[in-house]
Amino acid sequence: MSDLVVRHVGRLTTWAGPRLSDAAVVISGGVVEWTGADRDLPTGLSDRPELDAEGRAAIPGFVDCHTHAVWAGSRRDDVAGRLSGTGYNPAGIAATVAATREASYDDLLAAAALRLTAMRDGGTTTVEIKSGYGLTSMDEARLLTVGRDAAAGVGLTAMTTYLGAHVVPQGREHAEYVDSVIADLPLAAAAGAQWCDVFCDDGAFTIDDARRILIAAGEQGLGTRIHAEQLTNTGAARLAADLRCASADHLDHVTAADAAAMAAAGVVGVLVPVASLYTRSQRWSHAALLRDAGVTLAVATDCNPGTAWCESMPYAVQLACLAMGLSIDEALRAATLGGAAALRRTDVGHLSVGARGDLAVLASDHEVDVVAHLGANAVWSTVIGGQPRRASAVQP
Template identity: 40%
Template structure:
């Protein structure tokens, strides 16, 4: 058997289901050919191998490259001032209704050049990459007019070409009502649905369609209009659902067989059951929960009981989750929400791939899948959710190609 590269003297947490915890293979070998996994298993069972390069990893662990399946990585400015306001007692809703929140990021994003947006997003991406991320979802939603939304999505595509990660884009046109449409929100919904989305799709900038369904954002009826248009264009959908209140978002996501319903702190058992029946993944965002100092956690026990798949993501954004580390998100998911370290790591690999519709390509270490790997200097996989701030990554590999090497 021929390979471009062979990794030995290592252990693998394959994250496949039905076997050992974490899908562990002790004393593993991984062969890579043409950017894909050509063979993986116990080294003792490896077939005769002719490899152009062999890497000895000194007992390190290999996992699938981590997947951040919910980010707002591209934006202008920051909202550290609002952080101070919240610490002083102001609520997120009060800040938003006073013209802050998402609308303040819209102003900064519209004013920023495409080059400036790319540079600032790349600086945040470095944190994600340093925590083992090889795939990132990036949303629009801070432009809220045709030119600015397209600008954001172009920057996201450029990150996918130049940033050393796989990128999936989401059009988040229904994120907030922009200031110029405050007195005529219907006109903005018309524009977001009938003008901006079709143009973004025509330019090849959209992989999925998202919306923010909350009383301070958009109703289920408005979101349904957007999702109907997405369906007509052949695009999958996902939803910011039931974060601040029970607005029926989980059930709406289920009705459209969305890839995921994200946040869902206030989802009811009926909503969770509907998600399970429709195969909708839950994306848990513990960074936003932390930063907003929320007290109601997502219904983890209900999700487990109904068999809803749970992904974990950073929600990296300027206002409510300035988190740029996936391993930090794993820790927070365990400490705040009660996930086990294995559930958290599955949430950042196998289940995150499911939440992006990429299960056939990435998320587990299996023959035929992309050779997107993270190599860690750890003694056991649970360390990835245990440490806060300790550098653990040794190397990232995307499609068989080395990324950054670290100590």
């Protein structure tokens, strides 16, 4: 946790008030102490390390609240298959599970660290990481540990999620496997998981399975979230509302009634537009439906090998705007404050005094260029807890 003064931010977005021009951010012990016009910078800071943004824009660091960042192997055949018309491959997850079980701890850690470094370089400062490619007690606990260790190694703030209920592994009987997921909840918590998630859909787990698992998770002190209405409408978003889950994620097939229930229960709707694109669902209208129902929105990458191999929050924001129709401020807010809400954190996703000193200094002097300039490197430097983690010379 560092001290830093970020100076000459051309346009500073804090979400704590109007945008500031030629702004500065004072970070003390990793926490925002002051923001304001650079010319009004408090005195007595001359011995602080400085990062001169040279007129670039800055926003709060991205909070990527839905990733499956720890895996081994490749799913390139799924991508190629979808493009030759074979559709979603439900056996794909099993292929990743096999490769991930085979991999050593060190290989998994190295692969995850590369992905998390790419996330960080794209402006992500907080990340949620799910297990779900182990599907045995030991393998799931190992993935949770790898995720936590990999994030710590690259300086990201991480929360980990137990996703034993990702698919029923090959060779296991459905009901017996659901029982074992519930029995393993204390092990997952001991391995550091703060959250429990269930993939509730055709070919995965039923509403009844999800209800049992998530209620048991709550009893173990884990927060709850759910993969909902991705491939079909199963009632998972309503279940999230009934159980007051922190988030329901995907939601490609959500209905207006589901959205109203989510809004009333305070369930955050996590949009994962990269997955919608990657699976060629051609479904984008759920974003506006959720927004219009008053659901708090988050945008996440869903980084995973089969349906969203993408570490970039700027890319997710681009799709949230250009495909889903959110405004740029709606998408940026969803990718920062919304992600924090999905993780029930108040210390990240904004730059109010007292928040973590996490920000993305953009490559451009205007935040609109995150969306306007496709395929470019949107971020010049990612500051985490007052420490600049990268400073590239890339210009838009």
